[in-house]
Amino acid sequence: MNKLTSTVAAVAATIAFAASAQAADYPAQPIEIIVPYAAGGGTDLSMRVLAEALQKQLAGATVVVRNVPGGGGSIGTGQSLSARPDGYTLGTGAQGPITLLPHYGATTYAIDDTDFLQLIARNLWVVLACKDAPFQTFDAFLDHAGANPGTVLIGNSGAGGANHLSIEAFGRASDTSYEHVPFGGASEALTACAGGHIDAVTATPAEARPHIESGAVTPLFVMEAERIADLPDVPTATEKGIDFTWSSWKGVIAPKGLPEDVRSTLVAALSAAVQDPDFVARMQDMGETVDTRDGAAYEEMARKDSQMAEEIIRDLGMYGMNK
Amino acid sequence: MSLIADLGLGFSTALSLTNLFYCFLGALVGTLIGVLPGLGPVATIAMLLPLTFGLDPVTALIMLAGIFYGAQYGSSTTAILINLPGEASSVVTALDGYKMARQGQAGKALATAALGSFFAGSVATLIIATMGPLLAGVALRFGPAEYFSLMVLGLIASVAMASGSVVKALAMIVIGIMLGLVGQDMYTGAARLTFGQPQLLDGMEFVAIAMGLFGLAEICQNLEDESARASSVGRVGSLMLTREDFRRIARPVLRGTGIGSLLGILPGGGATIGAFAAYVLEKRVSKTPERFGNGAIEGVAAPESANNAGAQTSFIPLLTLGIPANATMAMMVGALILHGVTPGPNIISTEPTLFWGLIASMWIGNLMLVVLNLPLIGIWVKLLSVPYRMLFPLIVALCCVGVYTVSNSTFDVMLMVGFGILGYLFMKLGCEPTPLLLGLVLGPMLEENLRRAMLTGRGDPSVFVTRPISAVLLGLAVLCLVAMLLPKVRKTREVAFEE
Incomplete structure (x- = not known):
């Protein structure tokens, strides 16, 4: 075994060990929420308010927001969905990057790569x-x-x-x-x-x-x-008499394949965080409409929007244009 | 009388002990992060936002505003000392400021920037106080046609700024506009010139391009030229302005303040164009335009006054329309919203304490900046006597970290390196990068507004001349063009006669 392969093996073993150890004492390191937009926008602010509330629910944890703008939100969303599924890198599941951008063809991910954890708010129009x-x-x-x-x-x-x-x-x-x-x-x-x-x-x-x-x-x-x-x-x-509704939304997502116990810890903490009266009051101050659907209902809404958007985008001849 | 009552309310708010403390804290933090470009103002404000949750909205905003102009001031400092403009508005300052520093006049350049900024800030504060409510309406009159004409004027005027050949300046503007086209087309959603790179969908990062073309290219140049390296050592020169200097900068500061205040009111790029416009004007009215670009003190005084005045008056579109002039101000809109204050046309009457308190604190913050920075000039200037072999790796490292933090992207760092090489080539070819940067900023706005004007004008190109504001701006652009070409025409005629 040459030096390189032995190093790789050692690193792999450490990672495997770390991953199994993580599940039990999660969270043992700071949790990062990637926001795919520049700091200061509505989605960024909501996630920062959520990070504060989530931190209260996970004893001793630090929750930080990292802005990865670019590509209309596809860069940051892509990064969060291709991160190691260990619960330390979460993403922001916003309507545009999840349900619209993949249809234009310039994303590295699809809606199927997304694990929907918790809806936070909708923007009414x-x-x-x-x-x-x-x-x-x-x-x-x-x-x-x-x-x-x-x-x-x-x-x-x-x-x-x-x-x-x-x-x-x-x-x-x-x-x-x-x-x-x-x-x-x-x-x-x-x-x-x-x-x-x-x-x-x-x-x-x-x-x-x-x-x-x-x-x-x-x-x-x-x-x-x-x-x-x-x-x-x-x-x-x-x-x-016109059958039409539309709203945009944002929530917390993760790459698929989170360890089961990490996922349940996270989901419990998230659903408690979005019910926190401080969180709700702060969101309302900002003019956000808090909507606390769980992962399953969140995914159902996203898939419905994605399907509706696909029809319109195909109709406009914009499907796959940036592939 | 209501002016005095309003300002009185403002000063009584801003002069409370808590607000004074946060104003000072903001100015201090802003100056530090501005001078050490490793951590930009956007990242800083983002990190500080949660800390402001517990504060009164006025106090929070006063602190953030302090960071904003502190950082702007700091970025002028690095532009002068090491040719590293951290923001679009200080690109112009680097032109003559850096030359002054190379001639041992860094202290003078920094003092000029500080005093010019303070004067401009004071005047702009008064302008907002007297005319703020009126000015809010001006931005609403600017439709797509008006913006298009303004951009045309800006681009044509920028040709006048280049000290060398007009053809080269035009070429650089066109390259800048083309680089500005990279990214997703707003009108069709299609990706243009991105070559399949999703990182390019939102366009190229301005800071990466500016730092590459100016900072890195300058380093290449200095490393090549041994005498350039030697001359940066030791020669510090006088820190104080002489009577003669004051006489020279008085008018440029006044004109810069006027232009900056006026353009700052326009939402979007107004504050940035102000610095460019003030520089061009000074060069035009100067009896010795050849000194510009070679360390003319007027070339520092005018754009510095303009960018500070513009920064101040751009709070009007920020507060009344919610349109930020740059990324830092976008963070401030965020801070407002976070505190439950939505920017809107009636903000002055619905949130008088906030509005007037902020206005008053701007003036106090500017005063603090002068007090803070005048003694620091001596220290900054000493930086220049650090041996270049130690200074340049530090600058390179700061550039990399600074560019990375803008959007946490290594792609941008590579982009900066690429533009560093390109900037070095441009230097060899005698092409100035400033018109390129202006093309990069104004080009996309030019295209956007042209197409928007065609849409809202339903395809009728006469909108540009039938709308009065637009017609005046286009007329000015034509005048500018004629003024630029006339001496050439005369010269070629003279040459013809000689033959």
């Missing part, structure tokens, strides 16, 4: 009429869009992103079509909307509230099945 738009109510909006197919300017945060696809899906459900105007982010699109440079835009209720209060924009409808507490006077598309 509202469609707003911009300053000087020729419609101010849902009915007027739909009439106008019906009479002028493909001309209503709707701002989004980039082609192929969630709020572009959501409007495409709405158009299919309501038999209308739109001109999509991409922006560098939700606040840029919202600013253009408040300045009257486009006709409508999609935003979260929290982002939209200051602009609604200033009177620059008017909410048209929310993309939920039921009216929401934040905007009780705003109708849903569903109540207007």
